[in-house]
Amino acid sequence: MNKEISVVIAGPRGKMGREAVKMVEGTKGLTLAAVIDRKFEGQKLADIEGFSSDAMIYTDADQCFTSVKPDVLVDLTTPETGYAHAKAALINDVRPVIGTTGFSSQELEELKQLSSDKKLGTIIAPNFAIGAILMMKFSQMAAKYFEDVEIIEMHHDQKLDAPSGTGLKTAEMIKEQRNSKQQGHPDEKETVTGARGGDIDGIRIHSVRLPGLVAHQQVMFGGDGQLLTIKHDSHDRGSFMTGVRLCIESVIDLEELIYGVENIID
Ligand SMILES: NC(=O)C1=CN([C@@H]2O[C@H](COP(=O)(O)OP(=O)(O)OC[C@H]3O[C@@H](n4cnc5c(N)ncnc54)[C@H](O)[C@@H]3O)[C@@H](O)[C@H]2O)C=CC1
Numbered sequence: 001m002n003k004e005i006s007v008v009i010a011g012p013r014g015k016m017g018r019e020a021v022k023m024v025e026g027t028k029g030l031t032l033a034a035v036i037d038r039k040f041e042g043q044k045l046a047d048i049e050g051f052s053s054d055a056m057i058y059t060d061a062d063q064c065f066t067s068v069k070p071d072v073l074v075d076l077t078t079p080e081t082g083y084a085h086a087k088a089a090l091i092n093d094v095r096p097v098i099g100t101t102g103f104s105s106q107e108l109e110e111l112k113q114l115s116s117d118k119k120l121g122t123i124i125a126p127n128f129a130i131g132a133i134l135m136m137k138f139s140q141m142a143a144k145y146f147e148d149v150e151i152i153e154m155h156h157d158q159k160l161d162a163p164s165g166t167g168l169k170t171a172e173m174i175k176e177q178r179n180s181k182q183q184g185h186p187d188e189k190e191t192v193t194g195a196r197g198g199d200i201d202g203i204r205i206h207s208v209r210l211p212g213l214v215a216h217q218q219v220m221f222g223g224d225g226q227l228l229t230i231k232h233d234s235h236d237r238g239s240f241m242t243g244v245r246l247c248i249e250s251v252i253d254l255e256e257l258i259y260g261v262e263n264i265i266d
């Protein structure tokens with residue numbers, strides 16, 4: 001019989017954190033051992049409006065990990081905090097599942113090294129939604145046949161990082177599939193800075209931020225007389241929770257860092 005997995009969630013009062021608390025509490029085989037918040041040290045989550053869990057609140061990640069000794073950390077905070085939490089988790093023998101986006105490639109490399117040095121699983125998941133993972137995989141497939149591509153990612157206006165983790169990962173997956181190409185007219189000039197978007201190996205990426213959006217992405221491929229658009233929409237943060245659960249269950253058996261949920265599904 002599989003052992004119960006004890007989970008700490010960082011960022012429980014955030015938009016994603018609240019969903020993750022509900023999911024862990026409602027999932028057989030998972031226990032919410034504690035949470036890491038910026039405030040409310042020493043209180044119970046149930047003391048905060050909207051929660052019923054008895055999980056203790058810690059404001060210091062190291063103290064939480066040494067006292068609680070959880071199996072897994074799920075981080076849903078901010079880029080700077082998420083990186084610090086992931087590092088502290090690995091140092092304290094806790095496996096990180098990181099939904100937080102906006103890490104630099106150097107930070108990713110450092111976590112990869114630490115994870116393999118400790119022989120402890122880590123999952124960095126730019127997007128937990130199965131539909132978004134398929135959208136990225138389909139885009140990678142399409143890139144074999146269409147070399148001109150632009151990514152338009154659209155998010156709510158409270159998002160801190162641009163481009164999104166999903167947009168970046170999509171560009172990286174497409175880059176693996178196609179030869180580097182400078183797109184558009186060779187003499188094109190921006191008369192407004194940023195009009196052509198970000199540039200990843202010639203792939204243009206555009207970030208839209210508006211109230212009313214949740215998380216959306218279109219990958220547009222252009223060819224002779226045709227246009228292929230691969231599109232995904234998360235209308236509700238519940239869309240991410242099956243992926244969060246899968247990552248918690250999978251990270252237990254890993255001994256290295258996995259970047260992208262597509263690497264743990266068939
Ligand atoms: N991988 C995925 O599928 C998804 C990832 N995300 C990412 O998850 C992160 C969180 O997103 P949201 O929930 O929308 O943001 P949010 O702003 O609603 O929540 C972030 C929470 O982190 C907390 N926080 C900040 N610093 C902290 C600290 N030092 N210790 C403990 N808690 C701290 C804040 O108090 C806040 O409650 C973002 O990086 C976002 O890009 C969001 C949706 C899906």
Ligand SMILES: O=C(O)C1=N[C@H](C(=O)O)C[C@H](O)C1
Binds near residue numbers: 156
């Ligand atoms: O901040 C968000 O909301 C999201 N962040 C992730 C990203 O940066 O790709 C995943 C999803 O798009 C929602």
